[in-house]
Every structure is written in structure tokens, then in C-alpha cells.
Amino acid sequence: MDAKNITKTVVDGSENYSANVKSGIYYVLFKSRNSTRIDKVENSEPFKCYKVNINEGDDVKMSYAFGFEYKQ
Amino acid sequence: MKITLFIIALILTYSNSGFSQNALCLKNGDKMSGKLEGYKNDTILFNFQGNQLKFKTADIESVIFNQKEIVVEPTKATIPIDINPSQMGKISGVITCLTRFEFQPDAGTNVYFADSTNLKDFNLATLDSFNNFIVYKYYKKTWTPRPINILLAAIYDEGEKYNLDKESFKLLD
Numbered sequence: 195m196d197a198k199n200i201t202k203t204v205v206d207g208s209e210n211y212s213a214n215v216k217s218g219i220y221y222v223l224f225k226s227r228n229s230t231r232i233d234k235v236e237n238s239e240p241f242k243c244y245k246v247n248i249n250e251g252d253d254v255k256m257s258y259a260f261g262f263e264y265k266q
Numbered sequence: 267m268k269i270t271l272f273i274i275a276l277i278l279t280y281s282n283s284g285f286s287q288n289a290l291c292l293k294n295g296d297k298m299s300g301k302l303e304g305y306k307n308d309t310i311l312f313n314f315q316g317n318q319l320k321f322k323t324a325d326i327e328s329v330i331f332n333q334k335e336i337v338v339e340p341t342k343a344t345i346p347i348d349i350n351p352s353q354m355g356k357i358s359g360v361i362t363c364l365t366r367f368e369f370q371p372d373a374g375t376n377v378y379f380a381d382s383t384n385l386k387d388f389n390l391a392t393l394d395s396f397n398n399f400i401v402y403k404y405y406k407k408t409w410t411p412r413p414i415n416i417l418l419a420a421i422y423d424e425g426e427k428y429n430l431d432k433e434s435f436k437l438l439d
Contacts, residue, residue: 201379204296205361206319207309209371212358213317219382221390224361227296227374245382245390248355256357260372261364 217250226260288312289330290321296374302329325373 205211225241242258288302290312300314310321310329357379363372382388 203317203377203379204298204314204319205372205375205377206312207321207325207371207373209360209362209373210320210358211317211361211375211377212356213377213379214354214356215379216354220357221378221380221382221385221388222357223376223378223380225376225378226361226363226372227376243390246357248357250353250355252355252357254355254357255359257359257361259362259364259369260375261362261369 215248217248217252219245219247222246222256224258224260290314291327291330292321292325292374293327302331321373 201213201215203211203213221243222245223241223243240260242260244256246254246256248254287299290298290300290302290310292298298312298314298319300312303311303313303318305311308323310323310326312319312321361372361375361377362369380388
């Protein structure tokens with residue numbers, strides 16, 4: 195991905211993140227730091243990507259729990 | 267006299283701008299440049315690129331007040347500020363991480379937003395397949411029997427929170 199076209203934010207210690215972006219269709223990538231995980235052996239920075247449509251005035255809620263992946 | 271006043275005003279201006287930036291260093295290695303806005307109930311409020319973030323003191327390595335000492339990883343991009351706020355949308359959420367027995371805040375997780383119009387060749391399905399392969403490989407190697415009732419209870423509760431398909435979790439028991 196071209197860094198020039200990417201907006202980045204960071205999840206805070208209360209597990210929340212938020213950002214204001216102009217309307218459009220976005221790829222949203224969560225890249226975990228796994229800071230609280232005990233059993234980090236490999237895949238220490240798992241990730242998850244979604245495609246989401248954000249319109250003017252929308253308040254989109256998108257949450258993810260790393261560790262659920264095995265259900266897929 | 268005017269010159270003296272001008273110099274004092276100049277010094278005050280530069281000293282104010284110097285103190286307006288703080289750096290927050292987290293224990294996971296992340297550094298953020300922004301403004302420290304307060305401290306409440308063992309939580310620090312930090313303004314990063316216009317977003318007020320909350321950090322527990324246990325997750326913080328240090329706070330640097332002197333702008334000259336700040337060495338921060340360059341921001342990949344800035345949130346567009348040349349647009350009327352009413353023309354913008356908001357996205358927010360909760361990111362957690364499953365430890366052995368419970369879900370914890372995954373503090374420091376990076377969240378990237380990329381406009382799809384600039385990524386014509388990007389294939390989400392390929393990325394998902396790659397992700398699934400890594401995750402499958404990871405759990406195949408590390409998933410061992412644990413106090414399964416506690417774990418499933420945590421997953422079930424979290425499933426309620428995120429409206430996940432609980433039927434697939436029941437099959438795990």
C-alpha cells in the first residue's frame with residue numbers, strides 16, 4: 195500500500211480507536227501488537243483487513259477480537 | 267522599549283509552541299507525538315492527531331514534555347483537515363486480544379485506513395487467505411486443552427458483544 199494514501203490511528207489502553215475520514219470505500223487494516231498476549235510464539239503481529247463503505251455523517255462501528263480467528 | 271517587548275513576545279511565542287507537543291512512549295515500543303490532556307483514575311488522556319486516546323499507566327513507559335527530545339516514527343499519513351467536518355464520516359470500535367483466559371485491550375494495535383480508489387490492484391481475498399493460513403498454522407501448533415469451560419464462557423460472552431455466530435463456538439466443546 196502506498197503510505198501517502200493511508201490514514202493511521204492507534205488503539206488506546208481502553209481498547210478503543212476512532213478516526214474521522216472523508217467519505218469513500220476504505221480498506222481497514224488492524225495490525226495487532228499483541229501486547230497482552232502470553233502465548234506469542236509466532237504470528238506475533240496478526241492482522242485483519244476489511245472493506246468498508248463510509249458515507250458523509252456516518253458513524254461506523256467496527257470491532258475485532260484477535261484470537262477468534264480459529265473459528266474461520 | 268518596543269524592541270524589548272518584541273523580543274519578549276517572540277520568546278513567549280516560541281516557548282509556548284515548544285511546550286505544546288508531548289511524546290508518549292508505550293511499553294510495547296510505540297511512540298506518539300501529541301498533547302497530554304490529563305490524568306484521571308490511573309488513566310492518561312492523550313490527544314493524538316485530534317483523537318483523544320486513553321492509556322492506563324501500566325502500559326506507559328514514559329511521557330516526554332520537551333519537544334526537542336521527541337523522536338517519533340513518521341506518521342504514515344495525516345487525517346485530511348481541508349474538508350468540512352460535515353462531509354466526513356467517523357469510524358470507531360473496540361480491538362481486543364484473547365489471552366489464555368480472557369479478553370484484554372489490544373493497546374497499540376495499528377489501524378490503517380486506505381482509500382480503495384487508490385488501491386486498484388489490491389485483492390482482499392488473497393490477503394484473507396494468507397491470514398487464514400497463518401492463523402490456522404498458529405492454532406494447529408499451539409492450541410492445547412485448557413480449562414475449556416472458562417475459555418468457552420469468555421468466547422461466548424465476547425460473541426454476545428460482537429454479535430458473532432455462537433453456533434460455531436458450541437461445536438468446539
